[in-house]
Amino acid sequence: MQSVDAAPTDTDPLALERQVCFALSVAARNVVAVYRRFLEPMGLTHPQYLVMLALWQHGPLSIKDLSRLLQLDPGTLSPLVKRLAAADLVRRDRDPRDERALAIALTERGRALRAEAEAIPAGIVENLGMPVDELQALHSALTRVIDASQLAMDDGSVTDPTM
Numbered sequence: 001m002q003s004v005d006a007a008p009t010d011t012d013p014l015a016l017e018r019q020v021c022f023a024l025s026v027a028a029r030n031v032v033a034v035y036r037r038f039l040e041p042m043g044l045t046h047p048q049y050l051v052m053l054a055l056w057q058h059g060p061l062s063i064k065d066l067s068r069l070l071q072l073d074p075g076t077l078s079p080l081v082k083r084l085a086a087a088d089l090v091r092r093d094r095d096p097r098d099e100r101a102l103a104i105a106l107t108e109r110g111r112a113l114r115a116e117a118e119a120i121p122a123g124i125v126e127n128l129g130m131p132v133d134e135l136q137a138l139h140s141a142l143t144r145v146i147d148a149s150q151l152a153m154d155d156g157s158v159t160d161p162t163m
Contacts, residue, residue: 034127038120042113043087047072047080049117055090056114060105062095089113
């Protein structure tokens with residue numbers, strides 16, 4: 001059995017601690033757990049909160065537009081929207097521009113929930129204990145990572161090393 005710290009992490013390109021994917025995965029899991037403290041009393045999961053954020057910002061949206069904004073597959077998004085509708089936070093109506101499509105709109109209860117949600121960003125900053133400018137710089141860096149990774153996927157430069 002090999003020791004846990006068999007290879008020096010400063011020279012090993014496969015050291016777990018050096019992997020961007022590992023840092024992103026752990027950070028995302030932990031930050032979502034911090035959000036959970038605020039969202040559970042509101043009856044929301046983190047993905048549902050993202051749907052609500054999009055609707056609070058943009059108003060009624062088609063599933064297609066909501067899917068694009070949240071970068072979620074419509075098949076993943078539909079059950080989220082159904083649960084929000086069951087909780088009387090959103091309505092699923094036919095899109096007046098395209099009767100074949102669904103338009104998702106906030107209910108009165110969904111609009112009212114925004115007032116409670118407005119405390120979340122400050123609560124997250126306080127719970128993380130990090131300076132706002134550092135969090136803004138992180139957001140900016142992550143946005144660049146998102147853009148770069150989407151470009152890499154779109155132009156085919158992400159390759160499978162086993163091929």
